[in-house]
Amino acid sequence: MLKAQNSAPVHISAGSCASIKNGTIKSWEELQTIIESGRFELLGRTQKEQARYMSESAKLAEQHGSVSKYMTAKLSTLQPRSGFILMLNDYPYALEESISHYILWSTSPLPSGNTPPQSVIDYLDSPEFCSNIYSNRPFEFLWLVNPPHLRSVPSIYHGHLFIKQ
Structure with a gap:
């Protein structure tokens, strides 16, 4: 089961995630520059995606008490062999179509920043x-x-x- 960092409920508001104004489509090079500079606040969803995110987050919070409780329950049904659960982001940042945006859920703390731990x-x-995700094809990745x-x-x-493949 995934460990929670704290037990406080999560309240989703427009200010709790990347700003809509930053939701212009980013290229791989722009994404790389943003991540390397540590300016993560420059990433955001498109207005349409942000509206869908806010609407669905409110529904999940209403149905499950909080988005955090929903995600904890959802992730607890999966058995990570490696300590990680990889999922496509249901509400990806505004990125070119050639870029896949995943969330890597972890059973252990992950340090903030752009350097992936070992x-x-x-x-x-x-x-x-x-073999399961990328069928041994070469790929480039960025992390934050x-x-x-x-x-x-x-x-x-x-x-x-x-x-990016």
């Missing part, structure tokens, strides 16, 4: 990831863990994995 690198090199004030689900350890 455990993440090992996971990306594992048969679990390579938002600082606490930018996390929309702060009570569950997770990072953002961006992959």
Whole structure:
């Protein structure tokens, strides 16, 4: 089961995630520059995607008490062999279509920033990831863990994995 960073409920508001004004479509090069500079607040969803995110987050909070409780329940049904659960982001940032945006949920803390810990690198090199997700095809990736004030689900350890083939 995934460990929560804290037990406080998550309240989703327009200010708790990347700003809509930053939701212009980003290229791989722009994404790389943003991540390397640590300016994660420059990432955001398109207006349409942000509206869908806010609407669905409100429904999940109403039905389950909070988005955090919903995600904890959803993730607890999965059995991560590696300590990680990889999922396509249901509400991806505004990125070119050639970029896949995943969330890597973790059973252990992940440091904020753009440097993946060795455990993440090992996971990306594992048969679990390579054969099941990317069929051993070459790929480039970028990594980030938002600082606490930018996390929309702060009570569950997770990072953002961006992959370009």
